[in-house]
Amino acid sequence: MRQPIALLALVLLFSFSIHAKAQTNHLPVYLNHVFFVIDSNSYAHIFDSAVFKKIGFTMVNKTTTTEGSWYGKYLMGRDSYFEVFYPSGLQGSVVGNFGFGFMTTTSGDLDQLQAPWKATHKDSVKLDTNVIVNGVVKRPWFYSLSLYTVDSSKSGSTWVMENTPDMLKSVGFTGDEMKKPILWHNFIEKQMKMKTTKSLNRIVAVEIVTNKKELGYFKKSFTGFGLTQKHHTFYNENIRITYTLANVPTSELKSVEIELTDAFAEQTLALGDKLSMHVKDKSATLFFAH
Numbered sequence: 465m466r467q468p469i470a471l472l473a474l475v476l477l478f479s480f481s482i483h484a485k486a487q488t489n490h491l492p493v494y495l496n497h498v499f500f501v502i503d504s505n506s507y508a509h510i511f512d513s514a515v516f517k518k519i520g521f522t523m524v525n526k527t528t529t530t531e532g533s534w535y536g537k538y539l540m541g542r543d544s545y546f547e548v549f550y551p552s553g554l555q556g557s558v559v560g561n562f563g564f565g566f567m568t569t570t571s572g573d574l575d576q577l578q579a580p581w582k583a584t585h586k587d588s589v590k591l592d593t594n595v596i597v598n599g600v601v602k603r604p605w606f607y608s609l610s611l612y613t614v615d616s617s618k619s620g621s622t623w624v625m626e627n628t629p630d631m632l633k634s635v636g637f638t639g640d641e642m643k644k645p646i647l648w649h650n651f652i653e654k655q656m657k658m659k660t661t662k663s664l665n666r667i668v669a670v671e672i673v674t675n676k677k678e679l680g681y682f683k684k685s686f687t688g689f690g691l692t693q694k695h696h697t698f699y700n701e702n703i704r705i706t707y708t709l710a711n712v713p714t715s716e717l718k719s720v721e722i723e724l725t726d727a728f729a730e731q732t733l734a735l736g737d738k739l740s741m742h743v744k745d746k747s748a749t750l751f752f753a754h
Contacts, residue, residue, distance in 0.1 A: 491568060491569075491573050491576060491577060491690050492568075492569050492645075492700070492701065492702065493566045493567065493568055493569075493573075493577075493624055493689050493690055493691075493700070493702070494543065494544075494566065494567060494569070494647075494666065494702035494703060495544060495564060495565075495566055495666075495667045495670070495702065495703040496543070496544060496545070496565050496566060496567040496625065496648055497544060497545045497546065497547055497564075497565045497667075498544075498546055498547070498562065498563070498564055498565070498667060498670070498717075498720055499536070499546070499547035499548070499549065499554075499562060499563045499565070500546075500547075500548060500549070500560075500561070500562040500563075500717055500752070501548075501549045501550065501551060501553075501554060501557045501558065501559055501560065501561040501562070502548065502549075502550060502559060502736060502738075502739060503550065503559050503736065503737075503738075504550045504551075505736065505737075506735060506736025506737065506738070506739055507537065507548060507549070507550040507553075509735070509736070510537060510548055510735050510736065510739070511537060511539065513733050513735075515728070515731070515733060515743065516539060518662070518663060518726075518728075519539070519541075519662060519663050519664050519722075519724065519728075519743075519748065520539040520540050520541045520545070520546075520662045520663070520664040521538075521539070521540040521541075521660075521662050522537065522538065522539055522540075523537070523538045523540065524536070524537050524538070525538055527596070528596070528597045528598075529594050529595055529596050529597060529605065530595040530597060530602065531594065531595075532555060533555075534549065534553060534554045534555070535549075535553040535554075536548050536549040536553050536554065537549075539664065540652070540660075540662070540664070541660070541662060541663075541664025541665060541666065541722070542648070542649045542660045542662070542664065542665045542666060542725070543647050543648045543649055543665065543666040544648070544664065544665075544666040544667040544722065545648075545664075546720075546750075558619075560619050560714070560716065560717075560754070561619050561620075562619065562620050562621075562715075562717040563620065563621040563622060563623075564620075564621075564622040564623075564670070564705075565622075565623060565624075565625055566622070566623070566624040566625065566689055567624065567625050567626065567648065568624065568625070568626045569645040569646065569647060570643075570644065570645050570646065571626065571627075571629060571632070571642050571643070571646075573626060574591070574607050574609055574624065574625075574626040577609060577624065577688070577689065577690065578591055578609055581609075581688040584688075585611065585684060585688070587612075588611055588612045588613075588684075589609065589610070589611060589612065589688070590609070590610060590611075590612045591607060591608070591609050592607070592608045592610075593605075593606075593607055593608075593628065594606050594607075594608055596631075603630055603631060603634060604628040604630045604631065605627070605628060605631050606625045606626060606627050606628060606631065607625065607626045607628060608623050608624070608625050609623060609624045609625075609626075610622070610623035610624070610685065611681060611684050611685045611688065613681060615678075615681075618678050618681065618714055618715065619714035619715050619716070620672065620674070620678065620682070620714075620715040620717070622682065622685045622686070622689075623685075624689050627646070627651060629642060632646070632651070635651065635654045635655040636654045637654065663724045663725050663726040663728075664722055664724060664725075665722070665723045665724060665725050666702070666722065666723055667703065667720060667721070667722050667723075668702075668703065668704065668721050668722065668723045669703070669704045669705070669706070669719075669720070669721040670703070670704070670705045670706070670717075670719070670720050670721070671705075671706050671707070671708070671717075671718040671719040671720075672705070672706075672707050672708075672715055672716065672717055672718055673707070673708045673709075673710050673712055673715065673716040673718050673754075674707050674708070674709065674710070674712070674715040674716075675709065675710065675711065675712055675713070675714075675715070676709065678714065678715045679707065679709065682698075682705075682707065682715075683698075686698040686705060691703070691705070696708065696709075716752070716754050717752050718751070718752055719749050719750060719751050719752065720749065720750045721747060721748070721749045721750075722747070722748050722749070722750075723746065723747065724745075724746040724747060724748060725746070726746065727745045727746050728743045728744070728745065728746075728748070729743075730742075730743065730744040730745075731743050731744075735750075737753075738752060738753040738754065739751070739752055739753070740753075
């Protein structure tokens with residue numbers, strides 16, 4: 465009788481392994497923010513329109529970490545936001561640079577993402593701890609998981625983040641609360657002690673133009689985060705990222721679509737020579753010309 469029992473145990477173990485792996489590869493990451501770098505004139509006037517005041521909370525902020533600092537404008541929403549720079553606001557950047565910051569929903573999810581991803585890509589995956597500096601106080605801010613690359617010439621980057629337990633405790637989350645899913649609005653409302661009442665809900669779709677070389681970086685990153693690829697689209701239940709292959713030297717951000725909680729009259733806003741936003745009903749899309 466021992467052999468059938470051992471065989472059954474092996475089958476159950478294999479089934480559990482497959483189930484656990486499936487769960488790991490489908491953790492509910494979402495696109496928390498998009499940053500992009502524009503020319504100084506466009507930067508100066510990007511949030512001048514009164515429509516932006518209704519769509520999201522606008523602010524200017526400088527962030528300092530142990531690795532460096534950056535200064536930019538922000539359009540804050542419920543579970544997503546935009547981070548806008550001009551070149552000198554983000555060290556080493558040029559006009560056209562962009563980045564996608566994904567987030568997990570539960571403490572510990574990042575470890576579950578890292579293990580199978582690192583096993584697949586060996587030493588190419590890195591996990592960093594970002595430490596924020598406020599005067600003389602230093603606090604671990606968030607963990608950042610990304611695909612290591614030495615190609616400093618690429619214009620687009622992407623990573624997935626998770627707030628550290630220290631940061632969550634500092635804004636008021638209890639141990640029991642930290643075991644449950646925490647979305648961006650949960651974190652911001654505790655940190656700022658205010659409700660998110662603006663119309664910007666979250667980023668739902670992105671389009672990029674890329675080349676064959678840089679597509680490999682995005683593909684490994686997005687699938688490493690748990691997104692599914694179908695044809696020219698990477699997606700999960702929260703986000704859809706579509707790419708077009710072209711003969712371009714570096715990747716380009718083409719559009720970003722956001723979901724709104726309120727309906728707006730259809731209109732197109734010129735935000736700069738190469739940047740516009742089209743608003744219709746409960747959707748708004750930023751378009752980048754190159």
